[in-house]
Amino acid sequence: MDQVMVIGLVAGFITTLGYVPQIAKGYRTGRMDDVSVFMPLVLIAGMSLWLAYGVLLGDVPIMFWNGVSIALNVAIIAMKFYYGRGAPPVTR
Amino acid sequence: MDQVMVIGLVAGFITTLGYVPQIAKGYRTGRMDDVSVFMPLVLIAGMSLWLAYGVLLGDVPIMFWNGVSIALNVAIIAMKFYYGRGAPPVTR
Structure with a gap:
């Protein structure tokens, strides 16, 4: 593996x-109201293309980390919907 | 330019x-409370390394877009501090 x-x-x-x-932070506070759902949505669309770019170039770091980042952004969207709009703050 | x-x-x-x-969304609502400041901070650190990676490979898309993304994440941090913690919601 090169530098x-x-x-x-x-x-x-x-x-x-x-x-x-x-x-x-979302898990701790139980709030995602100020997080735009379009951020993870658009990021996932772009990262899917980066993944394709990595595959076409055979670039391992680009493939691997975009895959993991897509999963994390799916989690952000899921939390956003799970906690709902204007849910009362939770103390954990 | 190739495909x-x-x-x-x-x-x-x-x-x-x-x-x-x-x-x-931050501008519209005047609230960034639920956005973790560590998200843009860590993203900027990582994107700076991606920028270096792009420079070393001479990869134009990686260089250019990581540069722009760094600027946008600096803006998110600036808004986070400008709106402060628990600032009253603003209607724009």
């Missing part, structure tokens, strides 16, 4: 990690 | 577009 691929893998790990605090 | 680069450019355009609804 460039290592940078790509670390870069993908960190950007993928970026969605985790949003999921954690 | 794979076109896919990469479109993919980057769409993922970058994903942060716009969050900025629009």
Whole structure:
């Protein structure tokens, strides 16, 4: 594995990690009202194309991390609907 | 420009577009309470590495769109601080 691929893998790990605090905050507070559902929806559409781009280039970091990021954004959408609009705050 | 680069450019355009609804919603409601500040912070760290990855590979779509996405996430952090914690909702 060359150094460039290592940078790509670390870069993908960190950007993928970026969605985790949003999921954690949503779980902790039981609120996702201020999060736009269109953010994860549009991100998933774009990441699906990045996944295709990675497949076409045979680029492992792009394929792998876009796959994981898609899953995390599906979770954000699911939480958004689960907690609903204007649900009372929850203390966890 | 080959077809794979076109896919990469479109993919980057769409993922970058994903942060716009969050900025629009924040502006409209004047609230960013439920958005974790660590999401854009960590995304910026990761995207900076993606930018480096793109530079090392000479990959134009990766360089360009990560640059724009970094700017949009800086805007999300700025709005988060500007609207503050528990600010009253604004109708625009």
